[in-house]
Amino acid sequence: MNTLNHLAIIMDGNGRWAKLNRLPRTAGHYKGVEVLRSITIYANSLGIKCLTVYAFSTENWKRSEDEVNYIMSLPKIFFASYIKELMENNVRVMIIGDRDRIPAETMKVIDDAIDTTKNNTGLILNFAFNYGGRDEIVQAAKAFAMDYAQGIRNDLNEETFKEYLYTRDLPEVDLLIRTGSEMRVSNFLLYQIAYSEFIVTDTLWPDFSNDELDRCIEEYQKRKRNFGGRDETKNH
Ligand code: IPE
Ligand code: IPE
Ligand code: MG
Numbered sequence: 001m002n003t004l005n006h007l008a009i010i011m012d013g014n015g016r017w018a019k020l021n022r023l024p025r026t027a028g029h030y031k032g033v034e035v036l037r038s039i040t041i042y043a044n045s046l047g048i049k050c051l052t053v054y055a056f057s058t059e060n061w062k063r064s065e066d067e068v069n070y071i072m073s074l075p076k077i078f079f080a081s082y083i084k085e086l087m088e089n090n091v092r093v094m095i096i097g098d099r100d101r102i103p104a105e106t107m108k109v110i111d112d113a114i115d116t117t118k119n120n121t122g123l124i125l126n127f128a129f130n131y132g133g134r135d136e137i138v139q140a141a142k143a144f145a146m147d148y149a150q151g152i153r154n155d156l157n158e159e160t161f162k163e164y165l166y167t168r169d170l171p172e173v174d175l176l177i178r179t180g181s182e183m184r185v186s187n188f189l190l191y192q193i194a195y196s197e198f199i200v201t202d203t204l205w206p207d208f209s210n211d212e213l214d215r216c217i218e219e220y221q222k223r224k225r226n227f228g229g230r231d232e233t234k235n236h
Contacts, residue, residue, distance in 0.1 A: 002221055005171040007043060008052040008196070010188055011036065013180025013204030020204075026070045031206035033074055037082050042210040044089050044123035046217075050170050051125055054188050058098065058132030072106045075129075079113045086113075090122030096166035097131035098139075126170065133190030140164035167192055175220045177213075179205045197223050 018028030173196040
């Protein structure tokens with residue numbers, strides 16, 4: 001049985017879902033938020049320790065101002081509707097990414113949610129928000145260089161480098177699900193997914209469901225994880 005401590009999801013396909021339903025792109029993002037609420041509560045009930053969701057990438061600023069502004073207003077909508085339920089379910093909110101470019105009002109809403117839920121011990125709902133994997137690695141390298149220059153540490157290796165990443169306190173990513181068919185990583189968790197299992201589904205994020213998460217986990221359970229070692233169940 002493969003352990004599933006950390007599930008990461010690239011929640012893609014909101015725009016295509018909206019187009020298919022003849023709705024504005026923002027309606028796809030709104031529906032996506034409701035799906036996230038349901039998946040969060042369900043993942044918590046399954047005993048998953050951490051759910052990292054890609055909500056906004058460092059490249060998503062290239063979108064129209066209207067769309068970006070709408071996405072920046074979503075944390076307010078999400079937490080205003082669901083903070084009570086997150087508390088009842090012992091869910092703790094975290095964020096990874098570059099906070100600096102996020103509008104102050106949006107950051108305040110997120111920081112309030114982080115603060116309100118900080119003592120919860122159930123699922124960690126970790127938002128990758130203004131997150132880019134390359135940016136994270138560069139920031140980590142800079143932070144290490146500063147510590148090195150100040151004589152704080154000189155022992156750079158794979159393990160110590162992890163302490164400079166946003167994910168320093170989180171378990172290894174076991175499973176990465178991407179909805180919306182695209183076979184790419186789009187700058188998500190580049191360092192962390194070295195040995196994660198991948199599942200790409202054709203379902204667009206606003207149509208993703210608890211049942212489909214069950215099916216993904218079932219598939220994950222069938223995977224033989226080798227971590228570079230030899231698969232001793234095979235005769236070759
Ligand atoms: C993912 O859905 C949400 C964000 C990137 C914020 P998209 O908006 O990328 O949806 P598609 O890929 O255009 O369908
Ligand atoms: C990845 O989706 C980012 C998020 C889901 C937040 P994109 O829609 O931005 O990815 P590309 O542009 O198709 O690679
Ligand atoms: Mg997309």
